[in-house]
Amino acid sequence: MCADRDFAYGAAAGLLGDLLLGDPRRGHPVAAFGRAAAAVERALWRDHRGWGALHTVVCAGGAAGAGALAAFAVRRSRTASVGLTAAATWAVVGGTSLGREARAVAGALAAGDVDVARERLPHLCGRDPEALDADGIARAVVESVAENTSDAVVGALVWGAAAGVPGLLGFRAVNTLDAMVGHKSRRYRRYGWASARLDDVLGWPGARLTGVLAVVAGGSPGAAARAWRKDAALHPSPNAGVVEASFAGALGVRLGGTLSYAGRVEHRPVLNGGGRPVAVTDIERAVRLSRRVSLLALGVAVAADLVRGARTAAPAPRTSGGSS
Numbered sequence: 001m002c003a004d005r006d007f008a009y010g011a012a013a014g015l016l017g018d019l020l021l022g023d024p025r026r027g028h029p030v031a032a033f034g035r036a037a038a039a040v041e042r043a044l045w046r047d048h049r050g051w052g053a054l055h056t057v058v059c060a061g062g063a064a065g066a067g068a069l070a071a072f073a074v075r076r077s078r079t080a081s082v083g084l085t086a087a088a089t090w091a092v093v094g095g096t097s098l099g100r101e102a103r104a105v106a107g108a109l110a111a112g113d114v115d116v117a118r119e120r121l122p123h124l125c126g127r128d129p130e131a132l133d134a135d136g137i138a139r140a141v142v143e144s145v146a147e148n149t150s151d152a153v154v155g156a157l158v159w160g161a162a163a164g165v166p167g168l169l170g171f172r173a174v175n176t177l178d179a180m181v182g183h184k185s186r187r188y189r190r191y192g193w194a195s196a197r198l199d200d201v202l203g204w205p206g207a208r209l210t211g212v213l214a215v216v217a218g219g220s221p222g223a224a225a226r227a228w229r230k231d232a233a234l235h236p237s238p239n240a241g242v243v244e245a246s247f248a249g250a251l252g253v254r255l256g257g258t259l260s261y262a263g264r265v266e267h268r269p270v271l272n273g274g275g276r277p278v279a280v281t282d283i284e285r286a287v288r289l290s291r292r293v294s295l296l297a298l299g300v301a302v303a304a305d306l307v308r309g310a311r312t313a314a315p316a317p318r319t320s321g322g323s324s
Contacts, residue, residue, distance in 0.1 A: 005309075006078060008302040010085025011160055015093060015153075015298050017086065022096035029091040033063060034176055041181065045191060052181065052191035056198060059177055064170030071165045088165045092172035094152040095294045098124070099287040102141050106283035109134050124148075126183070127259055136259075139278040142286045143255050146214075146247035147240045149290040151175050154213070154297040155206025161301035161308075174199050200238055207239035209300065210293060211246040217292040218250020225249070227272040231256075234269035241271070248272035250289060253282055 037059045044055050067088065074080035101123045108117035117137050118129035125144040132140060155175070159167035178199035181192035211232075215224040227249030228242060235241025235256070248255040254275040256268045 005306065006081045007085055007160060007164060007305045010082045011089045011157060011298060011302060013082070013086035014089025014091075015095075015157075015294070017090040018093050018096050021090075022100060023094060030094075030172060030176060033059075033173060034180065037173075037177060037180060041191075047187075047190055049190050049193045052188075053194035055181070055191070056174070056177060056194040060170055060173040060195075060198070063173035064166040067164075067166035067169035084165055085160075085168075088168045089156070089160060092156045092160075092168050093294075095149070095290065098145060098148050098152055099290065102145050102283050102287050105137065105141050106280055109138060109280045109283075126179075131259075134280075135277060138280050138283060139253075139255060139257075140259070141283050142247070142251070142253065142278050143244050145283070145286040145290050146210075146243045146255075149247075149293055150207045150210040150239065150243045151203065153290075153294045154210045155203050157297050157301040158206045158209060159202065161305040171202055174202050203239040207242045209297060211242040213293040213296045213300075214243070214246040214250045214289065217296060218247075218289055220250055220252055223249040223252060223272070223275075227275075231269065231271045231273070235271070236268065245271045247286060247289065248275055251282055251285055252276065253278045 037055075040055055040058055044051050044058075070084055071081070074084050101120065105117050105120045105124070108114070108120060114134050114137070117134070118132070121127065121129040121132070121137055121140060125140055127140050129137065152175075156168055156171050159171040161167075163170070174195065177195040178192075180195075181188045182196035182199060183192065211224075211228050215221045215228070218224045224246045227245045230245075231248075232241040232245040235244065244255050248271045252272075252275050254270060254272055254277055256271040258267050
């Protein structure tokens with residue numbers, strides 16, 4: 001049972017480290033992975049799904065494999081095992097940086113400086129900031145906070161509870177690859193297909209847990225549940241629709257609609273159509289909801305890991321034998 005608590009202690013310490021320290025401005029492990037993945041892409045890129053799948057296997061498999069080797073190396077030391085889990089959790093979660101960037105944009109909007117808000121927006125999402133006014137920027141920030149709560153925190157904790165350090169690193173690797181090559185540009189429509197599909201699969205449980213916890217932790221559980229049930233399936237992403245709809249209902253705002261990525265205009269369905277337009281003050285409300293969801297997700301992940309460990313360690317029931 002003590003060995004099974006390593007994830008619980010390590011994940012809690014890692015998330016606490018993120019809350020207190022956030023991400024380093026230089027030398028972040030995810031940034032190092034991104035540079036390595038870009039080097040692999042330069043060597044492998046072809047306008048073909050097969051080569052893109054190989055890229056995904058090499059990069060994501062390498063990250064998960066490195067995590068497995070590290071976990072195996074420290075398996076005999078509980079202190080080292082907890083420390084490794086804490087370091088991996090801190091490296092892959094990004095809730096504090098998410099909130100910091102969202103608040104920076106909110107501060108610029110509150111000061112009436114839309115140009116600064118446009119400069120900061122690419123730190124959160126890939127939308128074309130020049131195509132957005134102040135209201136559009138605020139909506140984009142709330143949507144990004146909702147989606148990244150699942151991608152940058154909850155999903156990682158789910159896979160950490162399921163597979164330990166390899167799960168943490170593997171999930172974050174796939175999520176990073178999706179951000180790098182998973183979009184539908186001309187260059188990546190085929191090459192990024194495998195990364196995008198794998199990200200959809202691995203993100204599925206974390207997105208549903210995020211939706212459930214947004215219903216629980218938000219101020220309007222009934223509205224959040226209704227928005228999820230009614231509107232989530234309308235979104236082109238099977239996972240982003242869940243978290244954005246549940247956040248929209250919980251916050252009482254209307255998300256979705258027309259947006260632009262690198263000059264490509266998309267008309268997405270409206271989520272929680274009965275809500276009001278997003279205001280600048282809703283960014284802070286979204287960040288606080290994200291924080292509550294993240295802490296609850298830690299509790300769920302730790303509890304699930306402990307329950308699984310208890311079941312694994314439980315002795316097999318005795319069978320009464322007798323002569324016949």
